[in-house]
Amino acid sequence: MPESLRKTYKYKLKPTSEQERRLEDILWRCRRLYNTALEQRITLWKQRGVSLCAYTQSAELPDLRATLPDYAAIHSQVLQDVLARLEKTYQAFFRRVKTGQTPGFPRFQGSNRYNSFTYKQFGNGVTLDNGFLVLSKIGRVAVRWSRALAGTPKTVTLSREADGWYVCCSCADVPTQPLEPTGQETGIDVGLESFATLSDGTMIHNPRCYRKAERRLKTAQRRVSRRKKGGNRRRKAVKLLAKAHQTVKRQRQDFQHKTALALVRQFDTIYLEDLQVANMVRNHRLAKSINDAGWASFRTILEAKAAYAGRRVVAVPPVYTSQVCSGCGVIVSKGLSVRWHLCPDCGTSLHRDHNAARNIERAGQALRGEVA
Ligand SMILES: [Zn+2]
Structure with a gap:
């Protein structure tokens, strides 16, 4: 019985309208990157039978950020995570092909389907300060702390839902709270x-x-x-x-x-x-x-x-x-x-x-x- 485990905490954000615009903007660019990277994989496969992996595509990110200032304004790990997501989708696809299923091919994401982006490392582009969520290049965002956060924050995902923006903090080392056995x-x-x-x-x-x-x-x-x-x-x-x-x-x-x-x-x-x-x-x-x-x-x-x-x-x-x-x-x-x-x-x-x-x-x- 482990004494601690990993747990995700979700809170509603209270961004200013300027911050909200910025969040929307980052989300839009992440989706563009996802779709472009998918297109690149498909094209290369069709033309030369080459299959790309997230690693090769990530290596292109510095160039992308150097040529497009809009992408330079997004934290590099957020962009890396976009490519990691694509990789995950591909792997899931091939895994299901292998087990004899007929999965749908990884698909292009419309604005209604692509709703979140992730900072892979707490402390790197994202941190907490005095009850505010501090995001690099966005600023200090107010949070509705509906319950206490425990453990050590590891990754931070920002997601857009029908009624606004939310933050999900995945924390490690959250102490468990064992209940008394009931014998049932x-x-x-x-x-x-x-x-x-x-x-x-x-x-x-x-x-x-x-x-x-x-x-x-x-x-x-x-x-x-x-x-x-x-x-x-x-x-x-x-x-x-x-x-x-x-x-x-x-x-x-x-x-x-x-x-x-x-x-x-x-x-x-x-x-x-x-x-x-x-x-x-x-x-x-x-x-x-x-x-x-x-x-x-x-x-x-x-x-x-x-x-x-x-x-x-x-x-x-x-x-x-x-x-x-x-x-x-x-x-x-x-x-x-x-x-x-x-x-x-x-x-x-x-x-x-x-x-x-x-x-x-x-x-x-x-x-x-x-x-x-
Ligand atoms: Zn019987």
């Missing part, structure tokens, strides 16, 4: 109708506010498509749409944080399915992929909170978890539409997700037994 464990299954089910049968439902927010999102989307392109009214509608998206995202995050916190408080060990494996192994689980995006982010949150609280999250390979009877171990095959598990052998009768959660807990305990 649980398996947890992702559901189709509910968000998740625990092995004691508890169902966690998606909050009702989701539907309301989603309706509002649809209205906002329709409004945008009705309005004429290039017009002022459309621009306004696009802004409202971005806000609606942000609301949905916030609600989801809020729900996931609260759910994860409740689980971490109650259980010493939480077993869940390793769904990345599931998608490759089993096709009939694809219906669940609707939920998977949300599930992946929930898992990240849960694991971070568990690590911070000294709890364990164990991922279990998802073999037959929904088909095996949790009472006697016999295989009771059922299609996705069958929501109830009724075992003809031992008479076990419960919701299919409840049955799955019990199997996940058992598989996890067996797995831990082998490791220990």
